Amino acid sequence: MGSWGRLLLAPVVLLAGCVTAGRPAMPATPAASAPTGCAARVEAGRLPDWADAGFSGDTRVPHVFGAKGEIVAVLFGQPLMVGRTEGPSNKILWVARPAATPSLDPGAPATLVITATLDGTTTRATREVAGGPGPSIIDVPRAGCWHLELRWSGRTDTMDLVYVAA
16 A cells, blocks of 8 residues: 555544444443443433433433333442442432333332342342332442342343442
8 A cells, every 4th residue: 555545544544443333422431441241331311201200300310221121220329339438329210111011920029129240250249129119329349340130020121330449
């Protein structure tokens, strides 16, 4: 390739490194350094209509959708931290999408049960939110990517959340 070809190719290569495939560029966050098995994706746009009850005005808050889209975690203490000594807590508002049909198991407890597994380990933590999806403080024992299995009222979803060291 001649010098003109290299000169024209350089800007194309630089530009390609700055463009994301159909998605807006996200600022670097702790999730960017998470292990490759981590699917944590903190959204910064508006909450969906079904999740914005109780909010007024602009509903652009950090949030993470469950893999099936059945639940959203609204993050008030972003980034989530292990060993935080000051500042906001790891407050998460869990909002479930309204069920299209009544629960298959009407006797299923409404409590939101979260079983979290640290990526690449057997380390597990179980947390409960009494009364089902709602406000909570969810702390985990170690920093890293946590795979969450969420169960409530006969429904399930999963998501990944990243916690960083304080």
